[in-house]
Amino acid sequence: MATIVLVHGLWSDGSSWAAVITELASLGHHPVAAQLALESMGDDVASVRRTLATVTGPVLLVGWSYGGAVIGEAARDVPAVKALAYVAAFAPAEGESVSELSRRHPGSLIPAHVMVSDGYTYIHRDHFGEVIAADAPAGAIAIAAAVQRLVRIGLDRARAGRPAWLDLPSHYLLATQDCAVPPVLQHEMAQRMGATVTWIDSSHAPMLSRPREVAQFLDSACAALG
Numbered sequence: 132m133a134t135i136v137l138v139h140g141l142w143s144d145g146s147s148w149a150a151v152i153t154e155l156a157s158l159g160h161h162p163v164a165a166q167l168a169l170e171s172m173g174d175d176v177a178s179v180r181r182t183l184a185t186v187t188g189p190v191l192l193v194g195w196s197y198g199g200a201v202i203g204e205a206a207r208d209v210p211a212v213k214a215l216a217y218v219a220a221f222a223p224a225e226g227e228s229v230s231e232l233s234r235r236h237p238g239s240l241i242p243a244h245v246m247v248s249d250g251y252t253y254i255h256r257d258h259f260g261e262v263i264a265a266d267a268p269a270g271a272i273a274i275a276a277a278v279q280r281l282v283r284i285g286l287d288r289a290r291a292g293r294p295a296w297l298d299l300p301s302h303y304l305l306a307t308q309d310c311a312v313p314p315v316l317q318h319e320m321a322q323r324m325g326a327t328v329t330w331i332d333s334s335h336a337p338m339l340s341r342p343r344e345v346a347q348f349l350d351s352a353c354a355a356l357g
Contacts, residue, residue: 132159133353134186138179138205139167140196140220141287142254142263142279147195150271151338154346160353161186167201169282172289179205189213189356193349194220195338196312197287200229206295214355215299218345219306219335222320223291230287232320238313251281262311264336271339300355301326304337304348311335327352 135155137148145164155162165182167175179201183190188211194202199220206212221229233239244258254262259276260269267275303321305328307314312335321328329348333341 132161133191133356134161134163134188135191135193135349135353136179136182136186137162137164138192138194138198138201139164140194140198141169141282142252142259143196143275144278144280146278147275147336148338150342151345151349154343155349158346158350160350167198167280169280169286171283172201172204172286175201176204180209183209183211187211191216191349191353191356193218196220196335197229200291203294203296204292206299207293212295212299214302214352215296216302216304216349216352217321217324217326218304218337218348219309219312219317220303221312222296222301222303222324222326223294224323225293226290228288228290232316233287233312235319236313236316238310238315240310247284248281250284252284253279253281263334264339265310265334266308266341267334267336267339275336275339296324296326302348302352302355303328304345305330306333306335306337307331308333309335 152162193216195218199217240262256276260272303326
């Protein structure tokens, strides 16, 4: 089967993929989750590249949310990466930033519930589910809110270089009930990428609420690995 490297988003860590990892393993795949420091875009890209160096190809590289911007950089000039998959993810074009894209359409609840502390941001723990994972089990929301990583202010303003999706097959899982990254923005990004789009009736975090469907989406995307 396939090696699948999973990249988390802001205010999260690799544990956000836990249920999906279990599902992928049951399908015979070899999933590995990268851990991002969320201090700078450059550091996060480097972290994913270090993770990629520990696995054998061919690789499906997967990004959720901000992780989509990271994989677009990290996959460049890495021959083992044969395809990309985006889960409710940002996919900036060259010169764009996640911050810029996030302001393109209204509808995100992040501005109303993001908190600032000593140069870092986090999502108010009482509103984490509302913003990120409204349809997930209460227990999963509580854990995700409790373990969320603080994000260095300005991280999302880094401008992307030439994205790897220009050169690799891409797949996009579009979350129709997303309150963090508006579905209309997801659709626009997926279209300009020429990605194969799958729709899922979920919040911004389908890996918490619909892990089996996320795993099935990734399983299908592995067909592009050859």
